[in-house]
Amino acid sequence: xxxxxxxxxxxxxxxxxxxFAFGDSIVDQGNNNAIKTLVKCNFPPYGKDFEGEIxxxxxxxxxxxPDLIAKELGIKELIPAYLDPKLKAxxxxxxxxxxxxxxxxxxQTSQLVEYIKKLKGAVxxxxxxxxxxxxxxxxxxxxxxxxxxxxxxxxxxxxxxxxSYADILVSSASSFIQELHQxxxxxxxxxxxxxxxxxxxxxxxxxxxxxxxxxxxxQAAQLVNSKLSPALDSLTQNLPHSRxxxxxxxxxxxxxxxxxQKHGFEVNDRGCCGxxxxxxxxxxxxxxxxxPDASKYIFWDSxxxxxxxxxxxxxxxxxxxxxSLV
Numbered sequence: 001x002x003x004x005x006x007x008x009x010x011x012x013x014x015x016x017x018x019x020f021a022f023g024d025s026i027v028d029q030g031n032n033n034a035i036k037t038l039v040k041c042n043f044p045p046y047g048k049d050f051e052g053e054i055x056x057x058x059x060x061x062x063x064x065x066p067d068l069i070a071k072e073l074g075i076k077e078l079i080p081a082y083l084d085p086k087l088k089a090x091x092x093x094x095x096x097x098x099x100x101x102x103x104x105x106x107x108q109t110s111q112l113v114e115y116i117k118k119l120k121g122a123v124x125x126x127x128x129x130x131x132x133x134x135x136x137x138x139x140x141x142x143x144x145x146x147x148x149x150x151x152x153x154x155x156x157x158x159x160x161x162x163x164s165y166a167d168i169l170v171s172s173a174s175s176f177i178q179e180l181h182q183x184x185x186x187x188x189x190x191x192x193x194x195x196x197x198x199x200x201x202x203x204x205x206x207x208x209x210x211x212x213x214x215x216x217x218x219q220a221a222q223l224v225n226s227k228l229s230p231a232l233d234s235l236t237q238n239l240p241h242s243r244x245x246x247x248x249x250x251x252x253x254x255x256x257x258x259x260x261q262k263h264g265f266e267v268n269d270r271g272c273c274g275x276x277x278x279x280x281x282x283x284x285x286x287x288x289x290x291x292p293d294a295s296k297y298i299f300w301d302s303x304x305x306x307x308x309x310x311x312x313x314x315x316x317x318x319x320x321x322x323x324s325l326v
Contacts, residue, residue, distance in 0.1 A: 006074020008318050014326045016073050016187075017131050018095030021066040022108050022176070023140030023191075025101030025304065029066060030057025030081035032101050039102035044286045045273060049294055049307060057081065059101055059281075061272065061300045062307030066097050066138060068314040073136075082111055092119050093131050101281075102144055105176040112183055132184035133241075136325060139177065142169055142193040142228075146220050147202055147303075166224040170231050177232075181239045187325050190232055191247045192225040195254045200270045201302035204277045211269060211277070213257075225250055245324045252316050256298050256309060263312050267291075271299040278302050 010016065021027035025039065033042045040057065047055035049062040058064050063071075066079035075094050080087050082096040096115065098108040120128040146169075150156045156165055177188055196202055197217030206214035229246040236244045260268040270276030274288035280303040294300060295308045305313070 007072045008074075008322055010073075010326060011323070015134060016075065016136055016326065018093060018135035019066055019070040019073065019075060019079055019138065020095050020112075020135055020185075021079060021097035021099050021138045021140070022105065022112075022180075023099045023138070024103070024142075024144045025059040025099075026143070026191075027064060027066050027097055027099040027138060027140045028057070028059060028081070028101045029064065029079055029084075029097040029099070031083045031097065031099060032103075033057040033081070034083035034085070035100060035103070037100075037102060039281055041101075041281050041284070045284065045288065045290045048290060059301075059304045060307060060310070061294045063310070064307075065140075065310050065314055066095075068307075068311055069136070069138070069318065070095060072314065072318055082115060089122055092122055093127075095135060099140065102148075105141070105172065109176070109179050109183075112180075116183060129184055133186040135185075135187065137180055137185045137188045138191065139173065139180070139188060140191040141173065142224055143196050143199075143221075145169055146193055146224065147196040147199065147217060150220065151202075151214075151217055152205060162220045162223060166220070166227050169224055170227045173228060174231050174235055177235060177244065178239070181242055186241055187243045189245050189247050189321065189325055190228065191249050192228055193221040194249050195257065196221050198254065198257050198269075199303050200276055200299050201278055201280055203269060204302065221250060243325050245321050247317055247321055249313065249317070252313050253305075253309075256312060260298060264295075265298050265309070266296040268298050270297075271301045271303075272297040272306065273301045276302060280304070 032040050041059050042055050042057040070079050082098050098111045195218045197214035202214050203211040232244045232246045256263050257268045272291040272294045273279045273284035280301045284301045294306045298309045300306045
């Protein structure tokens, strides 16, 4: 039984038992609370618009894409973090998030292997295999790599030009998807990179005194996306019975930023937390102050969208791609 009424109409005889998330802070549901890292947000004002105003470790003011997708599909209200010490056994079959802000894929693969053992122990091998093959697996990664690792910190920039770095990112995503497939995943939605140059923090760092979108960053995102989409097409040929779908997030988010009023927003170039220009994770804290109404803002902090912006994007994505995934 699903706990909530789904808004998305699936074709007859199609079931999606769960939603699983892998990747970076956009889909980290609180795994970083349990990891030694500075990239945490399990403190106010994060979670300001979450039920009970609880900072769960989600990088935003409320729900994130895995929660919203699971709800729209009628699966459950919230997708928990796999590393949450309060994770209940009944949550295992309907999906969890392995994602971790600022971290790579490797630990997520080993956690998935561990999870599958637990799932088989809970529901038996046959049912576990069915859950894995029929669920939707969200793979989100790349924006941290481009915005932070390549441009802001600049370590990779000394070693690679942007084209060869894009190849590394695409190759890493392809290897991870092959591992997911080996472990039983069949419906895999791979999100491209958003227009990172228009994130408030990147405007501040690289957009000049007027804080324009940093075009070089956006071009880098587009380059990775232009390589990722065909790489997925060729993987599909080699992975039997798989649905690998490239999800374009670049254009829908850019449309929100360019035409905020059209989507019901007022502020498009800064976050709701603090000045909105630079505050993210530890810099967005209980002393920062927040805007009175986050729903008027596309961004919550200087890097992550608000729940309302995620909702607009998720509605568009499900409408456009769900039939390709099932």
